[in-house]
Amino acid sequence: MDTNVLFEKFTIEEVKEIEKKTRNDIEKKKEELRMLVGERYRDLIDAADTITDMKNSAGKVTDCIANIQTLCTNLKQTFMVKGVAGQSRHSIKRKSEENHMYNIASQIKLLLDMPERIWSALDGNAFLRAAQLYLLSRHVHMSMQQNITQSSTVTSRFPIVTHQWTAIGHFKGLILQGSRNTLQEGCKSDQVTAECLCSILLLENSTPRQVFTEFLMSRTNAVRLALHTSQASMAIKDQLCLVVQLVTSTINQVQAIFTEKGSDSDAMPGGLLASLLSDAEKTSVREILVKTCDQNTLNNLPQTVLDFRPTLRSHATVISANTLQDNTRQWVETMAQNVQSGVEKLLSYINSVKGLAAIRNDIWKLMHNDPKAASWDRVCHMVLKKSLNVWQEFVNPLITDRIKAIVTSHSDSGLALCQQNISRILADVPSKDRHMAFEKNLADYIWHEGAGDLSVKSAWGLTKGSVKTGPLLMKAKAYTPVIQSLCSNFDGKFKQLLEDVSTYLSKNEDDSLKDSDSQLSTEGQHEPFDCYSDNQLFEKFLKDTCQKSIKRLQNHIAQIIETSKEEIESQRKNKIFDPTPVIHRVCLLGRFCSSIPDLCPHLYQLVTYHSSKDNVDRSRRLSTPLKPIKTKEDVTWSEMKLLLHTTSQSAFRLWGDVTSDKLVGVLSKAIECLDVQINTKWDEIEIMEESEDKRSLKSVIRVPMSPGWQIYTLLYSMCHEINGVGGHALNRHTLAAFSRKTYHSVLACYERVLNKAECSQTQALQAWFDLKFIQNVLQAKQDSEGDLKCSGLIDLAESCIDPFDLDVFTPYMTKHISRQVQRSKVLFGAVSNSEKMGVTRTTGLQEQHNLLPLSSCSNRFQLLPVTDMASSGLRSVPQQTAINVQPYTMPSSESTTLTSQPRMKESSSFYDRLGNMSTLWFSNTSKN
Secondary structure, eight states: OOHHHHHHHSOHHHHHHHHHHHHHHHHHHHHHHHHHHHHHHHHHHHHHHHHHHHHHHHHHHHHHHHHHHHHHHHHHHHHHHHOSTTOOHHHHHHHHHHHHHHHHHHHHHHHHHHHHHHHHHHHTTOHHHHHHHHHHHHHHHHHHTSSHHHHHHHHHHOTHHHHHHHHHHTHHHHHHHHHHHHHTOTTSOHHHHHHHHHHHHHHTTOOHHHHHHHHHHHHHHHHHHHHOTTOTTSOHHHHHHHHHHHHHHHHHHHHHHHBOOOSSSSOOBOHHHHHHHHHHHHOOHHHHSTTTSOHHHHHHSOHHHHTOOOOOSSOOOOOOHHHHHHHHHHHHHHHHHHHHHHHHHHHTTOOOHHHHHHHHHHHHHHHHSOTTGGGHHHHHHHHHSSOOOHIIIIIHHHHHHHHHHHHHHHHHHHHHHHHHHHHHHHHHTTSOOHHHHHHHOHHHHHTOOOTTSSOTTGGGSOOHHHHHSSHHHHHHTTOOHHHHHHHHHHHHHHHHHHHHHHHHHOSSSOHHHHHHHHHHHHHTOOOOOOTTTTHHHHHHHHHHHHHHHHHHHHHHHHHHHHHHHHHHHHHHHTTOOOOHHHHHHHHHHHHHHHHHHHHOHHHHHHHTOOSSHHHHHHHHTOOOTTOOOOSOOOHHHHHHHHHHHHHHHHHHHHHHHHHHHHHHHHHHHHTSSOOTTTTOOEEEEEEEEEOTTSOEEEEEEEEEOSOOHHHHHHHHHHHHHHHHTTGGGSOHHHHHHHHHHHHHHHHHHHHHHHHHSOOOHHHHHHHHHHHHHHHHHHOOTTOHHHHHHHHHHHHHHHTTSOHHHHHHHHHHHHHHHHHHHHHHHHHTTTTSOGGGOOOOOOOOSSOOOOOOTTOOOTTTOOOOOOOOTTOOSOOOOOOOOOOOOOOOOOOOSSOBOGGGHHHHHHHHHHHHTTOOOOHHHHSOOOOO
16 A cells, blocks of 8 residues: 555554554564475475486486397397307298298187187087187287287288188177176076186186176076066066076075185185186196197197186285175175065966965975075075075065965955845845845745755655755745855855965975975975965964954945934834835845855855864865854854844844834724724623622623734734744844834833723723733743833723722633733744743643644644754654544633633643643744
8 A cells, every 4th residue: 555645544543553563464474484494395305305316217227228229239130140059040040930930820720710619619608618719819819910020921911810800809799798698597507607707707807806796786687587577488486486596596606606615604715716717727728729629730839829828917806705795695685675576566467376376386396406405504604694594585475465465355356246246136125036025025935845945865854964954954044045145155255265275375285295395304305494384374364354354244234234224214204114125125134144154164264264184174075054163163253253143133123123113003003992892802701699698699790801903913913024034043132122122112002092091991901901911922031121011001900990890800811811821822932932931741641742722623733743942953753653632622702601610720731731832843933
């Protein structure tokens, strides 16, 4: 900055500060300069010394070169004057030219024969020999081109040399390509693979580590090519076997080719590759051409050719054990990822477990027949420092996932088919088809006699087979043709799945594996892997899949039942109550749920599957779907049965509720007025009474002798509805719930009527009789609520009756109720309480029979054989002798006097002597 400007802008103090700062900067720069010179001075001295040494060395080299030139000049002058070994110059020159021409001719002949020799080696896959021949040809051609003067002479006089080398030069690419292609084949021996690697090593002048990396890369490409879906000429089974073979052969060949064979795991690297390379470097030209070249040609070859040995430019450094193990482990991990993606795509084309079983068996045979299988664990520990199970690491998880996918697909398709069939059948229920008519009224199907219901042999006596098989059993179980068709189609999918899965899980399906197992046990060979180690896993998956399928089916059916219930409620709200079509569909679904455990035997086989010979034989010899298994029931199967049973119960519970409401609605309209005169006929009884003056007075009383026809109609309608849905096959609790609801609804009707207005004594007597009758017929033993309610209604009816008349009428009405109840137990057994059925058994000398009492027609009914409640099953009826039995005559209902009472008592005691009535014959209840 200009000093004038500085003094103009700043004050004196500021200028002094600037001056002071400037002087400090100058001193600092000087110090830095001194420091830099001091530090670099030593380096400068060293550089000067180095330059001086270089100058001296260059002078010495120049002197040596000049000395060599002088010596060469003196040697040339001496040779031109005297020749070699004291011979004359012209004699030596002529002989040298003659030998030179022989050498050239032998080399040219060698080059001319070389393509044929190389092609022969390539055809025989002798790539190492082909590489040696190529390297010899290249050495011959290069030796002929070393001397500039000789090179121009040979080129001008023998142009075939250049053309022949052009023809030989392309063999390098062919040899390398052939070697690399051979490396991708896992079936080649260790010797062939090592020769290919050695030829690559010599031709490309690479290192053992490079060819090791190339070897692993070749196998990687081979695995990828084997897994490619474009391999249309190969089956998927062959592709997977090839992949396994490539992996196992690679591990074995890494140990054989790149490591020294030894008993310990820390073997030194080298192996077969180092041995072949050493042999190749020691092989002379005569050994290479001993069988393909004549002796004259060999003798005239120059020494430079005869001394040729294929060698590497650099020393072949062996691969360290750690590097070998790390690279191999990394290759195995990479292959695991490639195989997982590739095999998963290939397995997606296999849609059966049988195909997967064939793949597993072929892989097992391939690994079992491998001659190196016995030393596999030792090789893996040497190369990988760990054990390797190719089946478990590469293939088994993918096959397991595919099996699960196939099983799930089978289950889903079976469920979808079943749902479609259910929808179609439910839509066809209103049709007039014959089989659909059976669904509307099962009594038509059950009592429809078919030609195949009972075989001719079993017609003469009940046999075990006739009871447990055939259409007769289907009718006994209330399984209509529609239900049988639904279950057959549903079970058909599980049958296919069972047959398919058995090929993989069964230990007796594949005879070849069984033979191999026996041979293995006798010879003590190494077993590659356990084919059936995952059987328990698959069995559990089968069980879970079937359980999920049944759960989904149950949810689907439960949803339909819930929809039907909502539809019925909607009809009630809209006062268009016609639930019959809906109830037919609901009952069909209930029967279908209850029939699945009996008519789907293959579903049971899958749920309880065990990979043993007994299970396979049982699935093959399945003769009847209803044959009981004398073993402890499987927990999962019990849960599935309970789930289906619950769904079936809910369906029939809806049927019971709707049917009960419909029947009670009809009853409610009929008993509103309690018009007993048009409903029933009363019994007239003459009784004798004493007047106040001790005179006997005769009077006639009228008491109800039967319940109202509306009650009989209700009971008949209930039995008709029960028989229409196959009540004999329904669960007892279902029928009990139906009777209980109806019973409570009937009591509610009578309660409304009795509370509506004051009843006359006649109406009250009929109501009292009806309530007592209903109580004895429909009320369950543990129904305390119903008992309390009915007792209250009976008391309400008694309040409308004169107490004196009630005391007189009660004994007679009680007898009539007892007789009517006994009759109803037989006629309406389907709705009667089975706990109150039967009469006491009496012993006597007379032969006892079970007769229908109260029948006035002696020819209408014959003797009915029944079984005792303690009977365990059906038994044939023994032949009986003809016995004369006096028919029971029912007393007249028009006029009954006191003189008829002893007869009534006699008939009652006679009935007691007939024996115990079995509820199983007349009532259609079951003990489910």
